[in-house]
Structure formats: C-alpha cells, structure tokens
Amino acid sequence: MSRHAYELCHLLVDDTYGELTSRIFEVLLFHGRLSLPALQHQTHLSYRLVKHGLAVLIQQHLILWYTSSHDHQTLYEANTANAYSLVRSGKYIKVAAAQVGEFAGKVIANLLLLGHARVGDLVQAYKAGQSRSTHDRLAANGGTPSTPLSNSSRHEEGRIEEQNATVEPIYGMLCDLLRLELVSPVHISHFRSDADNRIEAEKVVPKPEVYKARNEREQNAQREAGIKRKLKEWRYYTHGEENEAEHLKKGKKRLHQDLETGRLEKRQRLYSPLSQDVIGTTEEVYQPMRGEAHYLDNDLILRVNHAKFAVLIRNDHLVDLADRTISTSTARVYAQVLHALEPQVQDCRVEPANSSETDAEADPSSSPQISTDELVRAIKDSSELANTLGKSDDGRLDMTQFDHPKKRRKKEVINEDQGTIDIEASFDEEEDLSGSDEEDNVSDVSSDPNEVNGDADFDPNPLTSLPHDPHRDTIRSHLLVLTIHPFSFLHHLPKTSILPERWMIDFPLLTKNVIHHTLLETITSRHGLPAARLTRILFDKGRTDEKVLCSTSLLAQKTMRSYLLPLHKAGMIGLQEVPRDNSRNPQRTNFLWFFDPERCRVKVLEETYKTMARYLKRAKMEGEKIKGTVEKASRSDVVGKEEEFLGPQELEALNAWREMDKRIWGEVSRLDDLVACLRDF
Amino acid sequence: MDIASPAEEVPAKDEDVTMTEPSGVSSPKELRNALYARCASFEEGHVFNQDELFAFDIIPDNSLEQLLAYTRQLAKDGLFKLMTKDGKACWKVVKRADAIKYRSLSQEEALVFSYIEGAAREGIWSKILRSKTNLHMTTMNRAVKSLENKNMIKAVKIVKYPNRKTYMLAKLQPSENVTGGPFYTDGVLDEEFVHQMSLWTERYVIGRSWWHPPLPEHTRKSSSKMTQEQAEELRAAELRQRGHGRDRSKAMLPMHPGYRGHPTLSEVTRAINGSGLSGVTMKESEMGQLLDILCWDGRLEKIRHGKAYRAVKQVNGEDGVELENGLTESPCGRCPVFEFCEEGGPVNARSCEYFQEWLQF
CATH class of the missing domain: 1.10.10.10 (Winged helix-like DNA-binding domain superfamily/Winged helix DNA-binding domain)
Known part of the structure; x- marks a missing residue:
C-alpha cells in the first residue's frame, strides 16, 4: 500500500475512533512494526495512554500484534485492510439487513463498532435493552459513519426492545449470520500478520523429515502444503483434516447421504472450535441448526467476516454489470446463480497455488458450480422472464418467424435514418442465404474446444432432447446468454453420462475481464473514446510502434499523438525505447507503446485512494468551519430539538453542512466501489 | 530515342x-x-x-x-x-503525339522519365530515383521540375511515408498501396469518411444483434403520413440525441442464445457495398479493419470465437451514455494538478477550487 492509502486509513480511523487511537495508528502506519517502548517514544504519549489506545485498537482489529517466542517481545503493526474496511460499514449493514433481516443489520453495525464481541454480551445488550447506552457511548466517540447508524437505531429502539422479549430470535439471527459466514468466530491468527501466522504455522506443522516421500523436494512440498492447509484452517476457521478423516471413517454410504441431505452437518464441523486457540471457548458447543432450538455458546467471540462481505459486494456488482450489458431479466437469473453459489465461495481471491496444482479445465469440480435442476428449483417464477429474449423459444433458427420482429424494427430504422433505405431491398435474400449456411456453424460455435464431451445440449432445439418445460427452457436460455457474453459471466458444463448439466463461474477470468472493463471505462471518460481505442489496440497487439498504431487505429497522426501523450502522462500507457544500435541515438531508436493492465490498475487504485483521502479531508474541514454549531447540535439536550435551540442561521448552516456531508460520503462510497472492483474482486 | x-x-x-x-x-x-x-x-x-x-x-x-x-x-x-x-x-x-513529346526531352529528362515510367503505379521515391539515374541533385531536380511543368509526371503522397517525395506518370492512378485504400483521400486519412462508415456499420450491427421490442410510439412514427412540421420535429429530436446513442436504448433485449443472425464480416461487407453509401467498393479486409476499430472503441464485441459481431449494449463516450465511476466523476479524477495536491502544499483539499464548485452544485 502506498502513502495515499495510509493517509486514507489514518483519516478513517481518526474519523471513526478519535484522536488518540488515530495518533497511535498513524505512527504504526508510517514506522511499521514497533514495540511498546518505541511506540511510546514516537507518539510522545504517556505509557498509560498508549496502553489504553492499543487496547482499543486491538479490540477494533485495527492493529496486529505478535509476541515472539524467543525474546518475548510484543510487536505491534497497523492492520490497513481492516482500517480501510471502515469505509464500507454502511454497505455491510445494508447487505446484512438484506440477507438476514433488519435486526441483523443492527447487530453487524454494533459488531463493526465494537470490533469483536462475545455472544453472551451481544445477547445481554439486546435483551436488556442496553443498546441505547452502548450506542450512545460509541456514537459520542464516533464520527460520521457511526452517526447515521446510531440515529437510525435510535428510531428503531422501541421495536428492537419488543423483538427482544425472548432470547431465542437473537440466537437464531446470530446462527443465521454464522451460517452465511457474515460473522465468524475470532481466532488468534486474526490478530497476527501473514508473516507471523506463517511462523506459527511452521511451528505447528511437522518438520519435513517426518513426511514419507522419496526425496527432499517432495518432503518440502508436502510440508508446504501442510502449512498452507493450516493457514487456511485458521483463516476460515475450518478443520479440514478432521473433516477428511471423518469422511474416510464414515465410508461411502454415509458420505453419499451427507451429500443428499445437504451441507448441514458439514457446516457444523466448519465452526467447531479449534482447541485452545479459539478465544473464549474451550470445547465444542456451537451447533447451529440442531433441532428447533438455536443455541450458541455465550463465550464464543464473533467478528465481522470481511472476506465474505467482499464476495457479496462482488456479487452485487456482477449482477449490476449483467443488468447493464445484457438485460434486467437475465441479470435476475444471474443473481439467483450467484446466490446459490454463495455458500461455496468463501473468498474473492482464489489462491493461485490451487489453480496451478489442479487445472481448472481438467477438474471443474474444484470451482463452485450448480446444476440446472437446482437452479430451476431455486427460481420459482419465470413468468417475468417470458418474452425477454429476442426469439420465441421453439428451437431451430427459423428465419420466417424471425422476420416479423425484425421487419418491424427495420422500418423504424428507415424512418430514423434515411441512409439505410437502399439496403433494405436486399435484406430478405441475404437473411435466407445466411440462414442456410449458418446452420452448419451451430455446432462448432457452441462447443468449446476444451470440452471433451461434445455438447448435445447447446442444441438449438432443446425440445428434441428434453421434455417440454417452458420454465426450464427459459431459464436455460438466459443462462446461455450469460455464457456467450464476452465477459464470460458463466461457464457451461454440458451434461455427461454421470453428471447432469451444470454451470460454473470462472471467477479469476471473470474478474480479470471486469477489471479490464473498468479500467477502460475510466480511460474513456477521462481521455475520450479514441484514447480507449488506442489502449485496446495496445492491449490486443502488444508493444506497438507509433506508425503501426496510427494505421491500425485509423486516426491521423496528429490526432493520435494528442491522445497518446495525455495517456502517457497519466501513467495509463508506457513507452519503451529500443535502440537499434549501440549509439543510442534517438533517431535510430524504436519507440514502442504498451499498455500494462496491472500497472494501470495500481495507478488508478492509488488515485482513488488519494481522491478518497481528499474527500475526507475536505469533509473534516467543512465540519471545522461550523464547529461550534455542529458541537451544539450534537449535545444530548439539543438532539432532536434543533429548532428550539438553534438560531435560524445556525440551523441553515447545519443543514447545509449535513447535505454536504451526505454528498461527500456518498461519493466516497462510490469511490469505494471502484476500489472494491480493482482491489478485492 | x-x-x-x-x-x-x-x-x-x-x-x-x-x-x-x-x-x-x-x-x-x-x-x-x-x-x-x-x-x-x-x-x-x-x-x-x-x-x-x-x-x-x-x-x-x-x-x-x-x-x-x-x-x-x-x-x-x-x-x-x-x-x-x-x-x-x-x-x-x-x-x-507522345513521341513528339519524348523527342523534345533533354537527355537527363528522358532518363528520369524512363525510371518514373518504370515504377508505374507504385511511384518512385526521389532518393531512389537519384541513386538509379546517378545524376547530380540539381540536375535531377531540374529535370523533374521540367517534366512536372510539361504535365508528364506528378508528385504523389504515399500513405506510409508521407514525407517522401514520390513521382509517377501523370496519366496513372496511384495504386492502393500508395493511397492507403478507401480510408485515405490524397494520402490523408479521411476521418469523416471513416466516421460515417463506422456509424452506418454500427447501426447495421445493432439492428441485427438485439431485439428491440416494438414500442407504441415507434409504430406511430412509421405511419407514412406525416405533416412537414412533424417530420421536422422528429428530425430535430434525433439531432438532439446526438450520434451513436440514438439506436441504442435500454429497451434492447438480448437475442435467444440459439440466434444465428449476428452479422459476420462477409455479411457486413456485402451490406455496406449494397447500401451505396460509398462510391468505392469495400473489400473484406478493409471492412475487417473498420469492424476492429469499432470493437476497439468498445462499440461492438466479437462473439462466437470472433466470427460474428454484436453491438455492446451500453457505450461509454462522447456519444453514448456517460458511464462514470467514482473516480472520473469526482473533481480529483479530472484535476489537472492532482499530482501536486498535497496537505500543506500550494494545492490542497482545503483550498481546492474544484471542490468548492463541486460542493456548490
């Protein structure tokens, strides 16, 4: 992360948790890992204050710490990822409210402010109606992002208290959140940096000598895999090895039953606490869905699972993209696919090691996938989807039937544009012609060369092979529309003799396409369409000489230069000099332009961070301008009765400031969408 | 002779x-x-x-x-x-008559002329001409000039090397290598021509790659009886919705996946030649170039492994819908001095004029 990202994190912490914490956080950001005495020296704060600040920061998961086992010194480090996540609080609450319910949104809001919390405490707080005091205490300390949520929760207070007459719904809701992985139990590794986690994992995992392997290299490889597994276990809180062992013991029959009954039992083990490393629990106590009663150990400590939220935000983004590029109805089907796949996707980033070991093409079972039948069941009503595709679904390409919607449109075109009249006469012949020769293309277009099993199912005439089911056919068509899109929203796995027809999302490829699309969109709106054209050419053709670029882009040299130079200046494209001889004479040098998407992505990301930091600064400054009024308005006796206590001028200034603040934070959230797309997806 | x-x-x-x-x-x-x-x-x-x-x-x-x-x-x-x-x-x-003309040429002129004649429609670069004739620079220049004055040769511009002085016989039409094909006029890129051709092509593809559900107002429009005012209004409305954007609409719906009507290169070529839009007959390679340009502009996309073309539904850019993201719509994203913007520096968030403007808006 860069200076601007640090600046942004610092501002966010400052805005949310106040000055003391932000000061310590800033020092840690700019100096890296520090021990307590060093930290005290750098912050010029008293020992007591630093301790206090650190305690708060650890509680909020904003810093990482690690006590080395050989010198017993504790080192602290800023957790920039979580600090950045502060900006997403609002989105998290919204997502949780949409997925589980409004009440869950409030719990997430509280968890966000608290960092992590014991189940018992959470239940107590809501049961006894203590939410008011918790909220007020936090809101007093908090800045803007906490303000709206504390406000809203205050309005809802009465209802919450009513809801909480019994403890049952709270447990139920927490179980739901756990099941959806929106919250996860806290593990000690969550407080350590990646490198420290690796050191710890290396301690736990047996030495290479223990492994039975032919040579040292294999031993090392096995150990490496063991370490990776351990790290993953800690991270996602699973107990992989145990799972595998259990499955083996159970034998195939039980395994089969397990698959049929769904994932319930697996889930249970997923959250089984890991020995003594789990903070607050000692034995297996969490059983999310057993029977009717929801029960959670009161000592289990929960935190917000950022990784899962990123997945959900990505899903929203993808659906939105499908809506924009294809159609609303198709996007709705896509949303269902993504929703059905949610339990299988824990993290946006797929570890590259995995993909190299098991080739995605060879073993598609490794990626999340779903069968057509499951989807058809998930989508209850397809009546809305009827008439949303440009062809009635009676199979084969029927030109005479096709002509009707088309002809109507052709007439429209004529009316709008005089220039097209001439061609209309020749249309029908042409279509008939193309109709006949394109029938042959059908099979080779649909079959992916990588798919061995042929593809009887891309058969344009599904009626011959499948029983007539309009509901299913409609959904299938929409899914196929998604697969042919250049973004490759969806990957189609045709029916084989063993497995039914399935659908899969190749997330790495899809996100690569989405990021590329976003970058080009940015370039287009900043530098204009020809700039985007030039960038795309550079991407397609690789490093290109100016002359070639000029003739391929069909732009005059002067025009082209006027776009290339700003692009170069903005760091979107690069220029390479290749001297033709040793003299390095500029006249005897080839200048090659190139576009490096990764470089461009980092550059745009940096700019976004910087922009966000600028917005926050400006927001702070605007607040300072009318500091007195804002302070007065947030006094406990004034809140709610602003009209009584504030003069008309003050009121006006306050309202103007609130508008402005809303605007700024709205824009910051839009910028965060971009960051999410470029960084997290 | x-x-x-x-x-x-x-x-x-x-x-x-x-x-x-x-x-x-x-x-x-x-x-x-x-x-x-x-x-x-x-x-x-x-x-x-x-x-x-x-x-x-x-x-x-x-x-x-x-x-x-x-x-x-x-x-x-x-x-x-x-x-x-x-x-x-x-x-x-x-x-x-020609023979008389040749006879009137001086020795050098005749020599120069013979080489220029030999180069035929490709033309010959003055530097090569000089090295071949082995004449002195001034002598050759004089010869070339007099030949030009006699209207026997002409200078042409080669698209690839616009700075080279190239000559060919006055009565010949330069070859396509020299002119650069239909997109060039007198050796200069005809941007307007490219633009018009791409507009037409794009609209052609849009019409064939999306389903436009019939709208009631459209059917009304298509009724042939229209007063002059109505027609003028319609035209004005269209002019207002500038350029490319007009044929794209949110109402466009995707085609069924079994649809095979997405136009291919040869279909587009045939259609544009049949349209009478341009006096020149377009070759497939040239149309391919134009379609590539449209793809690079993000207006069309290749589907079916690059065999057919489909229009992109929403297009960013001057003529399409503005698709902004957080960065490009904020003042910082377009700030000319963004690089210098720093806390405590001459440009900073506190005193930023662009911000002021943005917040007032």
Whole structure:
C-alpha cells in the first residue's frame, strides 16, 4: 500500500475512533512494526495512554500484534485492510439487513463498532435493552459513519426492545449470520500478520523429515502444503483434516447421504472450535441448526467476516454489470446463480497455488458450480422472464418467424435514418442465404474446444432432447446468454453420462475481464473514446510502434499523438525505447507503446485512494468551519430539538453542512466501489 | 530515342546472336511508315512480336535484318517501344503525339522519365530515383521540375511515408498501396469518411444483434403520413440525441442464445457495398479493419470465437451514455494538478477550487 492509502486509513480511523487511537495508528502506519517502548517514544504519549489506545485498537482489529517466542517481545503493526474496511460499514449493514433481516443489520453495525464481541454480551445488550447506552457511548466517540447508524437505531429502539422479549430470535439471527459466514468466530491468527501466522504455522506443522516421500523436494512440498492447509484452517476457521478423516471413517454410504441431505452437518464441523486457540471457548458447543432450538455458546467471540462481505459486494456488482450489458431479466437469473453459489465461495481471491496444482479445465469440480435442476428449483417464477429474449423459444433458427420482429424494427430504422433505405431491398435474400449456411456453424460455435464431451445440449432445439418445460427452457436460455457474453459471466458444463448439466463461474477470468472493463471505462471518460481505442489496440497487439498504431487505429497522426501523450502522462500507457544500435541515438531508436493492465490498475487504485483521502479531508474541514454549531447540535439536550435551540442561521448552516456531508460520503462510497472492483474482486 | 537505347541493345543482341550486323539503314521511309500505320490500327497497348510483324507482309522477303533495321529506327524516333517477353523482343506502338513529346526531352529528362515510367503505379521515391539515374541533385531536380511543368509526371503522397517525395506518370492512378485504400483521400486519412462508415456499420450491427421490442410510439412514427412540421420535429429530436446513442436504448433485449443472425464480416461487407453509401467498393479486409476499430472503441464485441459481431449494449463516450465511476466523476479524477495536491502544499483539499464548485452544485 502506498502513502495515499495510509493517509486514507489514518483519516478513517481518526474519523471513526478519535484522536488518540488515530495518533497511535498513524505512527504504526508510517514506522511499521514497533514495540511498546518505541511506540511510546514516537507518539510522545504517556505509557498509560498508549496502553489504553492499543487496547482499543486491538479490540477494533485495527492493529496486529505478535509476541515472539524467543525474546518475548510484543510487536505491534497497523492492520490497513481492516482500517480501510471502515469505509464500507454502511454497505455491510445494508447487505446484512438484506440477507438476514433488519435486526441483523443492527447487530453487524454494533459488531463493526465494537470490533469483536462475545455472544453472551451481544445477547445481554439486546435483551436488556442496553443498546441505547452502548450506542450512545460509541456514537459520542464516533464520527460520521457511526452517526447515521446510531440515529437510525435510535428510531428503531422501541421495536428492537419488543423483538427482544425472548432470547431465542437473537440466537437464531446470530446462527443465521454464522451460517452465511457474515460473522465468524475470532481466532488468534486474526490478530497476527501473514508473516507471523506463517511462523506459527511452521511451528505447528511437522518438520519435513517426518513426511514419507522419496526425496527432499517432495518432503518440502508436502510440508508446504501442510502449512498452507493450516493457514487456511485458521483463516476460515475450518478443520479440514478432521473433516477428511471423518469422511474416510464414515465410508461411502454415509458420505453419499451427507451429500443428499445437504451441507448441514458439514457446516457444523466448519465452526467447531479449534482447541485452545479459539478465544473464549474451550470445547465444542456451537451447533447451529440442531433441532428447533438455536443455541450458541455465550463465550464464543464473533467478528465481522470481511472476506465474505467482499464476495457479496462482488456479487452485487456482477449482477449490476449483467443488468447493464445484457438485460434486467437475465441479470435476475444471474443473481439467483450467484446466490446459490454463495455458500461455496468463501473468498474473492482464489489462491493461485490451487489453480496451478489442479487445472481448472481438467477438474471443474474444484470451482463452485450448480446444476440446472437446482437452479430451476431455486427460481420459482419465470413468468417475468417470458418474452425477454429476442426469439420465441421453439428451437431451430427459423428465419420466417424471425422476420416479423425484425421487419418491424427495420422500418423504424428507415424512418430514423434515411441512409439505410437502399439496403433494405436486399435484406430478405441475404437473411435466407445466411440462414442456410449458418446452420452448419451451430455446432462448432457452441462447443468449446476444451470440452471433451461434445455438447448435445447447446442444441438449438432443446425440445428434441428434453421434455417440454417452458420454465426450464427459459431459464436455460438466459443462462446461455450469460455464457456467450464476452465477459464470460458463466461457464457451461454440458451434461455427461454421470453428471447432469451444470454451470460454473470462472471467477479469476471473470474478474480479470471486469477489471479490464473498468479500467477502460475510466480511460474513456477521462481521455475520450479514441484514447480507449488506442489502449485496446495496445492491449490486443502488444508493444506497438507509433506508425503501426496510427494505421491500425485509423486516426491521423496528429490526432493520435494528442491522445497518446495525455495517456502517457497519466501513467495509463508506457513507452519503451529500443535502440537499434549501440549509439543510442534517438533517431535510430524504436519507440514502442504498451499498455500494462496491472500497472494501470495500481495507478488508478492509488488515485482513488488519494481522491478518497481528499474527500475526507475536505469533509473534516467543512465540519471545522461550523464547529461550534455542529458541537451544539450534537449535545444530548439539543438532539432532536434543533429548532428550539438553534438560531435560524445556525440551523441553515447545519443543514447545509449535513447535505454536504451526505454528498461527500456518498461519493466516497462510490469511490469505494471502484476500489472494491480493482482491489478485492 | 535515347532512353530506349540502353535497354534496346541488350535484347536486340540476344536476338541477333546468329545474325551478321545489318548493312546500314537504307530501307525506304514509306515501308517504315506503313509498318507503323498498320500497327497503330490495332488497339492501344497491343504488344507485337516478331511473327506478327512479319504477318503484315510489309517487310520484303520477310528479312530479319530489314525488320530489325526498321524497328530500330522506329524505336529511335520514339514511335515504337522495345520490350522483352520470355527473352524475345517485342514492340509496342507509341502515339505520334507522345513521341513528339519524348523527342523534345533533354537527355537527363528522358532518363528520369524512363525510371518514373518504370515504377508505374507504385511511384518512385526521389532518393531512389537519384541513386538509379546517378545524376547530380540539381540536375535531377531540374529535370523533374521540367517534366512536372510539361504535365508528364506528378508528385504523389504515399500513405506510409508521407514525407517522401514520390513521382509517377501523370496519366496513372496511384495504386492502393500508395493511397492507403478507401480510408485515405490524397494520402490523408479521411476521418469523416471513416466516421460515417463506422456509424452506418454500427447501426447495421445493432439492428441485427438485439431485439428491440416494438414500442407504441415507434409504430406511430412509421405511419407514412406525416405533416412537414412533424417530420421536422422528429428530425430535430434525433439531432438532439446526438450520434451513436440514438439506436441504442435500454429497451434492447438480448437475442435467444440459439440466434444465428449476428452479422459476420462477409455479411457486413456485402451490406455496406449494397447500401451505396460509398462510391468505392469495400473489400473484406478493409471492412475487417473498420469492424476492429469499432470493437476497439468498445462499440461492438466479437462473439462466437470472433466470427460474428454484436453491438455492446451500453457505450461509454462522447456519444453514448456517460458511464462514470467514482473516480472520473469526482473533481480529483479530472484535476489537472492532482499530482501536486498535497496537505500543506500550494494545492490542497482545503483550498481546492474544484471542490468548492463541486460542493456548490
């Protein structure tokens, strides 16, 4: 992360948790890992204050710490990822409210402010109606992002208290959140940096000598895999090895039953606490869905699972993209696919090691996938989807039937544009012609060369092979529309003799396409369409000489230069000099332009961070301008009765400031969408 | 004529390897003129070989020596042009008027002219011309200039090397390599032409790649009876919704995946040639270039493994819907001094004018 990202994190912490914490956080950001005495020296704060600040920061998961086992010194480090996540609080609450319910949104809001919390405490707080005091205490300390949520929760207070007459719904809701992985139990590794986690994992995992392997290299490889597994276990809180062992013991029959009954039992083990490393629990106590009663150990400590939220935000983004590029109805089907796949996707980033070991093409079972039948069941009503595709679904390409919607449109075109009249006469012949020769293309277009099993199912005439089911056919068509899109929203796995027809999302490829699309969109709106054209050419053709670029882009040299130079200046494209001889004479040098998407992505990301930091600064400054009024308005006796206590001028200034603040934070959230797309997806 | 002489000697010698040297040119002028007249009666550009000339029965006794003497003299006068085909000599008739013109040329001019003529439709670069003729710069320039003044040659612009001075015969049309194909006019890219062609192509593809559900107002529009005011209004409305955006709408729906009507390269080419939009017939390679440009503009996309084209539903850019993201719509994303913006620096968030403007909005 860069200076601007640090600046942004610092501002966010400052805005949310106040000055003391932000000061310590800033020092840690700019100096890296520090021990307590060093930290005290750098912050010029008293020992007591630093301790206090650190305690708060650890509680909020904003810093990482690690006590080395050989010198017993504790080192602290800023957790920039979580600090950045502060900006997403609002989105998290919204997502949780949409997925589980409004009440869950409030719990997430509280968890966000608290960092992590014991189940018992959470239940107590809501049961006894203590939410008011918790909220007020936090809101007093908090800045803007906490303000709206504390406000809203205050309005809802009465209802919450009513809801909480019994403890049952709270447990139920927490179980739901756990099941959806929106919250996860806290593990000690969550407080350590990646490198420290690796050191710890290396301690736990047996030495290479223990492994039975032919040579040292294999031993090392096995150990490496063991370490990776351990790290993953800690991270996602699973107990992989145990799972595998259990499955083996159970034998195939039980395994089969397990698959049929769904994932319930697996889930249970997923959250089984890991020995003594789990903070607050000692034995297996969490059983999310057993029977009717929801029960959670009161000592289990929960935190917000950022990784899962990123997945959900990505899903929203993808659906939105499908809506924009294809159609609303198709996007709705896509949303269902993504929703059905949610339990299988824990993290946006797929570890590259995995993909190299098991080739995605060879073993598609490794990626999340779903069968057509499951989807058809998930989508209850397809009546809305009827008439949303440009062809009635009676199979084969029927030109005479096709002509009707088309002809109507052709007439429209004529009316709008005089220039097209001439061609209309020749249309029908042409279509008939193309109709006949394109029938042959059908099979080779649909079959992916990588798919061995042929593809009887891309058969344009599904009626011959499948029983007539309009509901299913409609959904299938929409899914196929998604697969042919250049973004490759969806990957189609045709029916084989063993497995039914399935659908899969190749997330790495899809996100690569989405990021590329976003970058080009940015370039287009900043530098204009020809700039985007030039960038795309550079991407397609690789490093290109100016002359070639000029003739391929069909732009005059002067025009082209006027776009290339700003692009170069903005760091979107690069220029390479290749001297033709040793003299390095500029006249005897080839200048090659190139576009490096990764470089461009980092550059745009940096700019976004910087922009966000600028917005926050400006927001702070605007607040300072009318500091007195804002302070007065947030006094406990004034809140709610602003009209009584504030003069008309003050009121006006306050309202103007609130508008402005809303605007700024709205824009910051839009910028965060971009960051999410470029960084997290 | 001198220009022919260096070339003439070589094949001529091949021809008379077996012959003795002709004993002087003593043939009557009439015979020569008759031969010329006979040949000139054929269509222009016809190439005569030895046997054809004998077939005219003008040369007495079909003597090879005499024929050689006549043709040589005619070539000297510039009325015949000696050429070789498959190692044998053959001749072409030159018009009398042209011959007079050539005869009026100085030696250098004739030399320069012969090379320029040899380059035919490709043209010859002045530098190469100089090295081939082995003339001095000023001499050659003088020759070129006088030839230009006589309207015998012209300077052309080669698209690939617009800075090179290139010449070709005045009566010739430059080849496509030189002009750069239909997208260039006088060696300069015709941006308006490219723009219009791409507009048309794009609209053609849009119409074939999305389903536009019929709208009630559209059906009303298509009724043929329309008062002049209505028509003018319609036109004005269309002009308001500038350019590309007008045929794209949110109401466009995707085609069924089994739909095979997405246009291919050859279909688009056929359609544009049938449209009469351009006087030039477009080749598939040229249309491919245009379609590529549209893809690079993000207006079309290739589907079916690049075989067919489909329009992109929403397009970013001047003419389409503005698709902004957080960065590009904020003042910082377009700030010219963003790089310098720093806390405590001359440009900072506190005193930023652009922010002020944005917040007031």
